[in-house]
Amino acid sequence: MTIFIWTIQFIFIPVVSPLCVGIIKKIKARLQNREGASIFQPYKDLWKLLHKDEVISRDASWIFSSAPFIIFSVTIVVGASIPIFEPFFNNTLTGDMLIIVYALAIGTFFLALSGMDTGSAFGGLGSSREMTLSALAEGGLIFSLLTVALISGTTNLFAISSSIFGQGQHFLSVLLAFSGFFIVLLAETARFPYDNPDTHLELTMIHEAMILEYSGKRLALMEWASANKLLIFFALGANLFFPSGLAQNAYADAIILCIVIFMVKIFIFCLVIALIESSMAKFRFFRLPDLLLISFILNVVAIGLIY
Amino acid sequence: MPLLTTNMIKKIQQFIPKDAQVEFHDNNATFEVSILEIKKVARDLYANKNLSLKLITATDEREENGYFKIWYVFGVPKENLFIIPFILLKNKTEFPSISLVIYEALNYERKIKTFFGLTPIGCQDKRPIILHENWPTDVFPLRKDFDWQKRPQIATSGIYNFQKVKGEGIYEIPVGPIHAGIIEPGHFRFSVAGERIVLLEPRLGYTHKGSEKLFEVLPLDEKIKLSEKISGDSSFSHSLAFCQALEKLSDTTLPTRALYLRVIYAELERLANHFGDIGAIMMDTGFNFGGAQGSRLREMVMQINERITGSRFLRGVNTIGGVTKDIDNLEKNKLLLELKTISKDFSKVIGVALNSTSLLNRLKGTGVLSAEIAKNHGVIGVVGKAVGIINDARVDYPYAAYDKLLPDEIVTEQDGDVYARFLVRIKEAHASMKIIEDALDKLPKEDINIPNLNVVFKKNTFAMSVVEGWRGEIAYFVTTDENGSISRVVPRDPSFINWAVLRDAGFDNVIPDFPLINKSFNLSYSGNDL
Numbered sequence: 124m125t126i127f128i129w130t131i132q133f134i135f136i137p138v139v140s141p142l143c144v145g146i147i148k149k150i151k152a153r154l155q156n157r158e159g160a161s162i163f164q165p166y167k168d169l170w171k172l173l174h175k176d177e178v179i180s181r182d183a184s185w186i187f188s189s190a191p192f193i194i195f196s197v198t199i200v201v202g203a204s205i206p207i208f209e210p211f212f213n214n215t216l217t218g219d220m221l222i223i224v225y226a227l228a229i230g231t232f233f234l235a236l237s238g239m240d241t242g243s244a245f246g247g248l249g250s251s252r253e254m255t256l257s258a259l260a261e262g263g264l265i266f267s268l269l270t271v272a273l274i275s276g277t278t279n280l281f282a283i284s285s286s287i288f289g290q291g292q293h294f295l296s297v298l299l300a301f302s303g304f305f306i307v308l309l310a311e312t313a314r315f316p317y318d319n320p321d322t323h324l325e326l327t328m329i330h331e332a333m334i335l336e337y338s339g340k341r342l343a344l345m346e347w348a349s350a351n352k353l354l355i356f357f358a359l360g361a362n363l364f365f366p367s368g369l370a371q372n373a374y375a376d377a378i379i380l381c382i383v384i385f386m387v388k389i390f391i392f393c394l395v396i397a398l399i400e401s402s403m404a405k406f407r408f409f410r411l412p413d414l415l416l417i418s419f420i421l422n423v424v425a426i427g428l429i430y
Numbered sequence: 431m432p433l434l435t436t437n438m439i440k441k442i443q444q445f446i447p448k449d450a451q452v453e454f455h456d457n458n459a460t461f462e463v464s465i466l467e468i469k470k471v472a473r474d475l476y477a478n479k480n481l482s483l484k485l486i487t488a489t490d491e492r493e494e495n496g497y498f499k500i501w502y503v504f505g506v507p508k509e510n511l512f513i514i515p516f517i518l519l520k521n522k523t524e525f526p527s528i529s530l531v532i533y534e535a536l537n538y539e540r541k542i543k544t545f546f547g548l549t550p551i552g553c554q555d556k557r558p559i560i561l562h563e564n565w566p567t568d569v570f571p572l573r574k575d576f577d578w579q580k581r582p583q584i585a586t587s588g589i590y591n592f593q594k595v596k597g598e599g600i601y602e603i604p605v606g607p608i609h610a611g612i613i614e615p616g617h618f619r620f621s622v623a624g625e626r627i628v629l630l631e632p633r634l635g636y637t638h639k640g641s642e643k644l645f646e647v648l649p650l651d652e653k654i655k656l657s658e659k660i661s662g663d664s665s666f667s668h669s670l671a672f673c674q675a676l677e678k679l680s681d682t683t684l685p686t687r688a689l690y691l692r693v694i695y696a697e698l699e700r701l702a703n704h705f706g707d708i709g710a711i712m713m714d715t716g717f718n719f720g721g722a723q724g725s726r727l728r729e730m731v732m733q734i735n736e737r738i739t740g741s742r743f744l745r746g747v748n749t750i751g752g753v754t755k756d757i758d759n760l761e762k763n764k765l766l767l768e769l770k771t772i773s774k775d776f777s778k779v780i781g782v783a784l785n786s787t788s789l790l791n792r793l794k795g796t797g798v799l800s801a802e803i804a805k806n807h808g809v810i811g812v813v814g815k816a817v818g819i820i821n822d823a824r825v826d827y828p829y830a831a832y833d834k835l836l837p838d839e840i841v842t843e844q845d846g847d848v849y850a851r852f853l854v855r856i857k858e859a860h861a862s863m864k865i866i867e868d869a870l871d872k873l874p875k876e877d878i879n880i881p882n883l884n885v886v887f888k889k890n891t892f893a894m895s896v897v898e899g900w901r902g903e904i905a906y907f908v909t910t911d912e913n914g915s916i917s918r919v920v921p922r923d924p925s926f927i928n929w930a931v932l933r934d935a936g937f938d939n940v941i942p943d944f945p946l947i948n949k950s951f952n953l954s955y956s957g958n959d960l
Contacts, residue, residue, distance in 0.1 A: 155722035244603040319716045323610035324945040403788040405716035408942050
């Protein structure tokens, strides 16, 4: 049974992540009076890209060719190390909050390097913007996770998600920390109001500018990795801050129920993101640090409220 | 031909140097100026008499008369008059540049240099315009002895000198000519310090099609079709301006119903494009709701166009002597009803948009064009109106039935930012709907064109025609030779003028705002490159 659960845990993020992207796109399309593509379109896109030839610039170094594999692997490892439906697991090897945050940072680091590697003007722009944002977002991310860590007295994510349940007196702290976390989530996953995942305007891009030079299989990995990252952040947000509905034992019926509940939470995240992206304009680049500062302040207040 | 009243002659006389020999062609007064005098005369008309420069162009008349002629066309707003001094270049290929006294003359002179091989002496910008390095520098396509069917040898040596900014941390970003969206090709060279634009230089010419030369060689009905393709989104306005010039050259008087129909079609074109632009501006800020609604409204108008005329872009509608498609009573009532729905929808969408703080925050203060720079470049159309320049061919040079259906007032804004250009479009769209309703109400019962019209052009003359397209004023200058056939057609799209100030609007903005600024201008590449 444990092997079985581990398998689900391991493949869950990469298997479900394209669906999230598809759902967000579908909701956005409907909100714009469009029919929109099927929610399974991202799978078809990945399949298509995986079967395409690719073009790699003559000037590209090993960083460009290996970055997609590094970035994708990082998301797989992180995806396997966070609580999705089984807080009873107690993964003590990679399930630590700091390991997760900085493992994701390795991915961002290589993403930024690969953007600059070919020397294209847009990649450089994207990388410099990404580094500005992720440096600012890091504080918010660490502090929001620290809030729940302090409440439950451990930095192990599995332990946090099983113990934060029933900490009713810290409800306000958790809520504030979640708000801070959500602001960072939008920045880290290249969503509104930071970045426009649907734009074709190279000059405005952040994430898309960095992967502009990729094609074929490597592009598929890059797209897949960013979908994984989106789901990882959804899972962190759902299970660390609102862990109700997580399985407390390893019986099959409990696990199935948990996965269903988890999917509902994910759907709510998708819906909120789609609503944000349909109802507001993207912010000017220089207003974004303010927003991340707000996230930081929310978390500091949340920590202050604990004591 | 409307005879010139003494009153008009008196008015004209104040613009003309005393010793000049004036010739009248319709509503144009033309006179020769010596090469030494042209700077002074042009400056006097432009700065002291406050005339607006419509265009500067050359004609190659070496075969008949042995000279090149350079025309300086000035318009007298509200009077529907054109004052046109010209200079003659006999056995020489140099002429004095007036760009130091009239800055907006610069690009016209560069164009004469590139296409006629006549050198403007004193012109500060010696780079060719529109034609690229692959075009040999000693072949001049608008000279009459250039064989349009022969392809010249590809030149390989030239380089184009972009302006350079030097300094620590300056980063150069080349963008285009191929873009990610389905838009026309154009190259932009940015020099940035961090995210700030220090210098932006557009380089165009990628859609050069030799239209001006084609105008000289194609048969007449093909010429009208060609005018529809100068800038595809302004098909009707361009062909309207061209047909009006041809009607002046052949002394054709139109039935009034045709004049009213032309107003209706022209405003439908404006409406469709303004809706599209308003949506596109919102789309570029990421405000997806507005973007989707803009394209929906535009599509509604395009489908009306298709139903009435069979063409979404109103092509094949204009003809010499009127229009080819009528609006019958049934259609009229249907259209009035649809306009009501569209108007209600549009107001609702704009209501939502103007209540969105995040949208307004992106639009306000972005891409500010100063009024002074705009005036020096003679900026026209939406961009000009957004800095308070009151210029609208529908009022200044009334054509079709606009004298009876005048827009209440010319809408203007003062701030010159993206928001101002956005608002001008909104107000113009509202005004357009009113004009269409008004025109439908007053639509007289008559023919829509002149059946079996035998078109004969006057000999050795020329005509000017201006039309307010949705981007701004479109001007056509058409000349005929001694046989009464068209010898030169100069289409001047507003984009040709407004492209020159895009760099000023972009200056000191952040790079991610440039696409938005560019969209708020939405200039035609094809209309500029010809």
